């Protein structure tokens with residue numbers, strides 16, 4: 416039995432194909448258009464937004480006599496007017512490890528604009544348990560003792576069941592899978608596991624806002640506070656409107672442009 420902290424890995428992000436973008440810009444009549452975006456995600460959102468009105472430069476659309484210059488100014492206006500769909504074009508891919516099933520149950524409630532792949536506890540046997548200790552448990556010595564003993568007992572149950580059913584010598588993988596799935600029923604919901612989560616920026620913003628709020632659960636607040644720390648400088652024009660207030664030692668990430 417081991418106590419663990421949740422871990423956030425940013426494993427992927429949107430990439431612009433320069434050749435294709437250049438070909439499109441030539442096609443629309445602005446072969447020399449450039450952006451000062453510092454990430455491909457921000458560049459892509461800007462291009463997708465500007466193509467709506469052909470607002471790459473004044474006069475390209477005869478109705479447009481001036482345009483907002485610069486990626487930051489352009490995306491800030493998108494946030495101001497709430498054109499959140501523009502933010503759906505760029506995506507990020509995260510892996511959250513050593514997170515509990517409490518956390519994953521909450522995360523998967525966010526359906527719009529996200530994709531998940533969750534470690535299967537039908538396939539992956541819980542031969543040892545690891546878990547996060549919530550602050551309130553940590554703060555009380557007696558409580559921590561009860562918590563730890565319960566976790567150790569549940570780990571022991573997993574080991575005993577594996578012995579009783581001799582799972583290592585099960586004849587087929589199908590039998591192993593059935594047994595593993597049966598054993599997980601007596602694992603705690605706090606058991607640490609892994610989930611892969613991909614989302615677009617509109618979704619990312621919404622989930623950060625909802626899940627860093629002080630009324631949200633501690634572990635998901637902790638994780639999305641870390642997510643925010645990872646993305647705020649990487650994508651300054653998509654995430655730069657946030658401010659942080661610390662509540663109970665965790666960041667509450669707030670903005671005037673809530674839920675674009």
Ligand SMILES: Cc1cc2nc3c(=O)[nH]c(=O)nc-3n(C[C@H](O)[C@H](O)[C@H](O)COP(=O)(O)OP(=O)(O)OC[C@H]3O[C@@H](n4cnc5c(N)ncnc54)[C@H](O)[C@@H]3O)c2cc1C
Pocket residue numbers: 524525526527621625626630631632
């Ligand atoms: C503090 C807190 C406590 C919670 N407590 C509970 C609880 O006790 N029980 C419980 O069941 N859940 C609970 N939840 C989960 C909550 O109800 C939502 O299911 C979860 O936060 C997902 O958010 P969302 O509804 O915005 O969905 P997302 O999938 O993140 O969707 C984003 C937005 O897209 C739109 N959208 C998405 N799907 C649809 C749709 N089908 N139709 C129309 N519009 C859509 C909505 O505007 C939605 O807000 C809690 C969440 C928080 C943050």
